[in-house]
Amino acid sequence: MSGNVQEQTLEPVLERLLDAAPGGRPADEGARGPLAALRAEGRRAIAAAGLPTQKSEPWKYTSLNALRKVEWSGPAGDGADFDTVKSALPVLDAYTVVLLNGRFDSVLSDLNGLPKGVRVLPLPEAMSDSAVTDTLASLIPLDMAPMAALNTAHLDDGVLVRIDAGKALDKPLHIVSVGYAGSAPAAYHPRFLIQLDENAEATVIESHIGLKGAPTFSNTVTEVVLAPSARLGHYKLQDQAVDGFDLSTTAIRCSDKSVYDGFTLSLGLGTVRNDVRMTLDGEHVEGRLNGAYLGHGGSHVDNTTFIDHAKPNSTSREVFKGVLADESRGVFQGKILVRPDAQNTDGHQLNKSLLLSDKAEADSKPELEIYADDVRCSHGATIGALDDEQLFYLRARGIDAVTARAILVQAFLMEALDEIQKASVRDALHEHLAARLQPLFKGGLV
Amino acid sequence: MALLEIRDLHAEVDGKEILKGINLTVEPGEVHAIMGPNGSGKSTLSYVLAGRDGYEVTGGEVIYDGKNLLDLAPEERACEGVFLAFQYPVEIPGVAGTTFLRHSVNAKRKYQGEAEFDAMEFVKFVRGKAKDLNMPDDMLKRAVNVGFSGGEKKRNETLQMAVLEPKLAILDETDSGLDIDALKLVADGVNALRAPERAMLVITHYQRLLDYVVPDKVHVLANGRIIKSGDKSLALELEEHGYAHILEAAA
Ligand SMILES: Nc1ncnc2c1ncn2[C@@H]1O[C@H](COP(=O)(O)OP(=O)(O)O)[C@@H](O)[C@H]1O
Ligand SMILES: [Mg+2]
Numbered sequence: 001m002s003g004n005v006q007e008q009t010l011e012p013v014l015e016r017l018l019d020a021a022p023g024g025r026p027a028d029e030g031a032r033g034p035l036a037a038l039r040a041e042g043r044r045a046i047a048a049a050g051l052p053t054q055k056s057e058p059w060k061y062t063s064l065n066a067l068r069k070v071e072w073s074g075p076a077g078d079g080a081d082f083d084t085v086k087s088a089l090p091v092l093d094a095y096t097v098v099l100l101n102g103r104f105d106s107v108l109s110d111l112n113g114l115p116k117g118v119r120v121l122p123l124p125e126a127m128s129d130s131a132v133t134d135t136l137a138s139l140i141p142l143d144m145a146p147m148a149a150l151n152t153a154h155l156d157d158g159v160l161v162r163i164d165a166g167k168a169l170d171k172p173l174h175i176v177s178v179g180y181a182g183s184a185p186a187a188y189h190p191r192f193l194i195q196l197d198e199n200a201e202a203t204v205i206e207s208h209i210g211l212k213g214a215p216t217f218s219n220t221v222t223e224v225v226l227a228p229s230a231r232l233g234h235y236k237l238q239d240q241a242v243d244g245f246d247l248s249t250t251a252i253r254c255s256d257k258s259v260y261d262g263f264t265l266s267l268g269l270g271t272v273r274n275d276v277r278m279t280l281d282g283e284h285v286e287g288r289l290n291g292a293y294l295g296h297g298g299s300h301v302d303n304t305t306f307i308d309h310a311k312p313n314s315t316s317r318e319v320f321k322g323v324l325a326d327e328s329r330g331v332f333q334g335k336i337l338v339r340p341d342a343q344n345t346d347g348h349q350l351n352k353s354l355l356l357s358d359k360a361e362a363d364s365k366p367e368l369e370i371y372a373d374d375v376r377c378s379h380g381a382t383i384g385a386l387d388d389e390q391l392f393y394l395r396a397r398g399i400d401a402v403t404a405r406a407i408l409v410q411a412f413l414m415e416a417l418d419e420i421q422k423a424s425v426r427d428a429l430h431e432h433l434a435a436r437l438q439p440l441f442k443g444g445l446v
Numbered sequence: 447m448a449l450l451e452i453r454d455l456h457a458e459v460d461g462k463e464i465l466k467g468i469n470l471t472v473e474p475g476e477v478h479a480i481m482g483p484n485g486s487g488k489s490t491l492s493y494v495l496a497g498r499d500g501y502e503v504t505g506g507e508v509i510y511d512g513k514n515l516l517d518l519a520p521e522e523r524a525c526e527g528v529f530l531a532f533q534y535p536v537e538i539p540g541v542a543g544t545t546f547l548r549h550s551v552n553a554k555r556k557y558q559g560e561a562e563f564d565a566m567e568f569v570k571f572v573r574g575k576a577k578d579l580n581m582p583d584d585m586l587k588r589a590v591n592v593g594f595s596g597g598e599k600k601r602n603e604t605l606q607m608a609v610l611e612p613k614l615a616i617l618d619e620t621d622s623g624l625d626i627d628a629l630k631l632v633a634d635g636v637n638a639l640r641a642p643e644r645a646m647l648v649i650t651h652y653q654r655l656l657d658y659v660v661p662d663k664v665h666v667l668a669n670g671r672i673i674k675s676g677d678k679s680l681a682l683e684l685e686e687h688g689y690a691h692i693l694e695a696a697a
Contacts, residue, residue, distance in 0.1 A: 396498075
């Protein structure tokens, strides 16, 4: 049911955003087929819900009012300077997919030598596969996820990663999503689907980079489906060079004995919001949802997670550590649901924030909903400043106060990265972070 | 000229006077032992000399190497050659020992107008130092003091001291909790540094360390004051009779 009545009441920013969707208004929609059907569904859901406001509980700490004031236009992205992209990325030996403003760029991508049983395709080329069309948008209840609905309304391009049963990716896959708006602010909606069949294994890195220019609004959706005994390392780097918007919705469904190792490192400016929903829909699943973030300037980083223990005997671990400098704000909302069936669940959650300035702010909201009686669930949140004893110890060894602070800040973030299980990615991100922090330290971060 | 001259030093912590007029002169080349009961102010004295925040000097002065020590920031004191081996070395998760010590050595070299070491040069430099001292350097790969045993922490302090080559080393109970092998290692580290231009303040509870590091002078600190000074025989006397009778005699 596409409600023309609702369409008339759309707020202007949403109307403008939807105008840029493929096919434009429903009236002149040309495309047919599964993509068009999904788009219509997305459009219906976002039109009904509207963009989130702080009145909605999950968005209590994060405002999109600044986003509402921008006159967004569609993808474009011409003139992006890829040399600056390189310096914003970790150095990895990986297969590479590049998207510019949400569009698969086959020239910049390098998928040579992908092993048998591994498919990495532009999403439209994968739409003949019912395993793909049946899965897209199936993990996320669009009526409750307005940003995912908005993304789905734009469903047009993106990446499918599919690993057949028993196969493994021999090198990580690096998906580089670049946002560039020359002079007119640009909104784009990347879409990723990662499917691992039984006992398949892969490492996928998403790097979301926003280049200097007018603000960009990246609204990503990533869906991950792990069949029994599949193992995925799924790591994300976010780094916008200007005050834009990097919003993402990630949904993960884990079956029996699968392992999901997720990590999100957010280093850029602007507003960042990561909505992650991980469903442990199997027994003996190991689900890891970790992250580190650095707030600086006026940036706002919100990690909102929902871990759904639906079956018994599974383990989840969630550690988010944030450094908040200048006038930045960090938000962590972590909901863990243990359903009545999910006996013998082991859940651990921790959020640690380090405040570097009086004007920085951290909000931490754990939410445990436990309906099974035999569970081990722990959660903790700490918000504090740098440790005086450690600072003095460093200074007593001749290290000046600013350098001492920088060393401790770097160590705090480096330690968070240790949660990453894939050693090559962990090392690459360690190095990338160290290099990325240097100019910030020189610029007075600490 | 004395390397260190402490004159009528008063200091308080949280508004409570802990040091109540300390006088102490240390000549270059000397080793002074400071002994005293728990809570007498030994660590407070070492922190005041190293410049820790919250240890407020309310009177007196400290002249070190011709400079007014109390005017300097902690890092400047360190770069000028003051080294404090902490009674309780601090754990720094996420910072490898090598990284920490390289920052430290380079800060000092920069302060003294010398070229800084790059990572490779530094590893070579530290290996050499550790070898001279017969000291394993494997601790440096780990995060600073994290998960170290008490003995490892003290050995780590000694290694840092050896690498930084201080002019004035203050050892705050570096010998506590060490077995005899570790104690010898620490003592060797201290003795290796003994030189005509250097001096040491060795804070200890026990005569034991002083068998290996023979002091030129021994002072008894009680209730924020030095109540008795003497030569190494004073340490033996304390070992035999305890503090009580000296405290009584002083009262
Ligand atoms: N940070 C502090 N806050 C409050 N009191 C302190 C602090 N440090 C030391 N003190 C007090 O100062 C006195 C001397 O302590 P300290 O210098 O550690 O003695 P020592 O090293 O000789 O055992 C003790 O009474 C101790 O309780
Ligand atoms: Mg003490």
